[in-house]
Amino acid sequence: MARFIFYDTHDYEVPFVHEWEKKTGNSVEMVTEALNDETVSRAKGFDGLTCMQTTSLGSEKVYATLEEYGIKQITVRMVGVDMVDLKAAAAHHLTVTHVPVYSPRAIAEMGVTQAMYLLRHIGEYNQRMDKADFSWPADLIADEIYTRTVGLIGTGNIGGATAQIYKALGARVIAFDVFENPALAPFVEFVDKETVLRESDIISLHTPLIPSTRNMIGAKEFEMMKPNAILINQARGGLVDTQALIDALDKKEIAGAGLDTLADETTYFGHEVSPADVPEDYKNLAARPNVVITPHVAFFTKTAVRNQVHIALNDALTIVNGGRVRNAIHGEF
Numbered sequence: 001m002a003r004f005i006f007y008d009t010h011d012y013e014v015p016f017v018h019e020w021e022k023k024t025g026n027s028v029e030m031v032t033e034a035l036n037d038e039t040v041s042r043a044k045g046f047d048g049l050t051c052m053q054t055t056s057l058g059s060e061k062v063y064a065t066l067e068e069y070g071i072k073q074i075t076v077r078m079v080g081v082d083m084v085d086l087k088a089a090a091a092h093h094l095t096v097t098h099v100p101v102y103s104p105r106a107i108a109e110m111g112v113t114q115a116m117y118l119l120r121h122i123g124e125y126n127q128r129m130d131k132a133d134f135s136w137p138a139d140l141i142a143d144e145i146y147t148r149t150v151g152l153i154g155t156g157n158i159g160g161a162t163a164q165i166y167k168a169l170g171a172r173v174i175a176f177d178v179f180e181n182p183a184l185a186p187f188v189e190f191v192d193k194e195t196v197l198r199e200s201d202i203i204s205l206h207t208p209l210i211p212s213t214r215n216m217i218g219a220k221e222f223e224m225m226k227p228n229a230i231l232i233n234q235a236r237g238g239l240v241d242t243q244a245l246i247d248a249l250d251k252k253e254i255a256g257a258g259l260d261t262l263a264d265e266t267t268y269f270g271h272e273v274s275p276a277d278v279p280e281d282y283k284n285l286a287a288r289p290n291v292v293i294t295p296h297v298a299f300f301t302k303t304a305v306r307n308q309v310h311i312a313l314n315d316a317l318t319i320v321n322g323g324r325v326r327n328a329i330h331g332e333f
């Protein structure tokens with residue numbers, strides 16, 4: 001039986017950790033602290049560890065101490081490993097692993113949910129019903145999804161899952177990606193980016209945030225969109241120029257937006273903050289009936305969290321037992 005320390009435990013992970021312990025017969029000690037210089041001593045006596053933090057793992061002392069304790073791995077329960085000093089990890093013979101894919105469907109389903117909410121004008125009805133107005137105004141007559149064109153930008157794990165859902169609903173699905181994945185041919189017609197912007201009724205973004213994609217949707221792109229277009233961004237807030245989005249909604253260049261991410265979200269999404277600390281751009285967007293915002297929870301399903309926890313612990317166990325794992329980071333540093 002191996003023993004693991006599970007740093008930075010969130011209460012929603014606890015049942016899935018117990019489930020894994022029961023399934024595999026290994027034991028996991030859950031602690032709420034993140035791994036750093038002050039907390040590394042808690043790893044003494046354990047065979048392995050996992051963490052899930054956006055803050056640095058600390059100085060080289062952390063890596064040296066883990067090696068001294070006989071630990072062979074650092075398993076991060078999320079995609080990004082930018083908080084890990086990969087050079088120090090390699091110097092101290094620690095294999096770093098991450099969980100690159102845990103449930104593309106979770107994020108895809110949230111995007112589709114927001115698009116359907118906007119397509120059927122539920123925000124507008126909510127606002128009207130709050131004032132006891134239960135009428136059927138002509139400008140809220142809706143479209144049905146199978147008559148619509150959905151355009152995706154980025155067709156990796158999440159974009160691909162999104163394409164399959166829209167295709168199953170009967171929509172026409174077009175997409176732009178720098179890499180056209182032939183496996184998606186049954187679900188997607190690949191076109192150029194401008195065609196996605198000009199022809200789509202729903203535009204859904206699924207690229208990483210990298211220099212070439214930062215602000216890829218700005219004033220020029222909104223001008224190309226149809227006035228009935230709905231923009232869906234479940235990827236990264238920095239893909240969209242927020243002020244340009246606000247202007248496009250004001251000018252009725254597009255019909256609505258569904259957002260699980262905003263460019264400045266890290267200061268408030270995931271936390272409870274004082275109302276005074278809520279940014280103006282968020283308040284502006286959230287007040288609109290044709291905008292729906294969620295606080296970066298597209299990933300937050302039982303399936304996704306179970307997969308994060310189980311994949312991380314399975315990989316940690318494999319390495320402790322001397323095996324190799326697919327999710328090890330072999331990057332340049």
Ligand code: NAD
Nearest residue numbers: 154155156157158159177178179206207208234235298299
């Ligand atoms: P992925 O790597 O599987 O796919 C990304 C795709 O984007 C690839 O096919 C790539 O070729 C394409 N791409 C890269 N640059 C491009 C460009 N300039 N133009 C067009 N296409 C380009 O990634 P994924 O796992 O599908 O994740 C997609 C996005 O979703 C990422 O931004 C990720 O951070 C985000 N995400 C959000 C949540 C959430 O909870 N909201 C959860 C997980 C991931």
